[in-house]
Amino acid sequence: SQQGEEDPQALSIQEGENATMNCSYKTSINNLQWYRQNSGRGLVHLILIRSNEREKHSGRLRVTLDTSKKSSSLLITASRAADTASYFCATVNSGNTPLVFGKGTRLSVIA
Amino acid sequence: DAGVIQSPRHEVTEMGQEVTLRCKPISGHDYLFWYRQTMMRGLELLIYFNNNVPIDDSGMPEDRFSAKMPNASFSTLKIQPSEPRDSAVYFCASRPGWTNEKLFFGSGTQLSVL
DSSP states (O other): OOOOEEEOSEEEEETTSOEEEEEEOSSOOSEEEEEEEOTTSOEEEEEEEETTOSEEEETTEEEEEETTTTEEEEEEOSOOGGGOEEEEEEEEOSTTOOOEEOOOEEEEEEO | OOOOEEEOSEEEEOTTOOEEEEEEOOTTOOEEEEEEEETTTEEEEEEEEETTEEEEOTTOOSTTEEEEEEETTEEEEEESSOOGGGOEEEEEEEEOTTOOSOOEEOOOEEEEEO
């Protein structure tokens, strides 16, 4: 069963704008991770946030986590055409349990 | 390191044929995962191994699917007989045993069953 559900399913923005994607999950988590998938390629890990953290930054990426609402958001600032990809959230419930992925958000950045 | 290596990149076969997908995980990674990706169902976990031992195969859709990991550097996912509904992208991923913080994916095998 899928734990994370991303919203929106698809997002189209102009280059330079910010892109925000949301993820909701159902059960308590150990950590939440975001991955990017370029067309025809495998997923690439972007950033991880632990259950006791509220916000994390990495370059142009900002991730927030609200465990009370069981939700996370990924913000990409000053988007570029190269950011065009699908973005997935994935949750780890505990210990060594495997990642469970959502269906992703397809982001299109128009130059 | 070359990363997780999957072969073939593309496979086109006819219904009823046997299909074997291959994966070489990153050296030193104790966990290996097989995922299947479709538009309808997203990314589904099929099976995963720890130290070459299958831990959970509850995601394997049917008895037609089987997976093995004969050693730490090689795993196969076999479909016999294949059906058109098996058409999907199959990903292999691996990670070290001491952390559940990052999964490394291969480039996937695009399978088309005609």
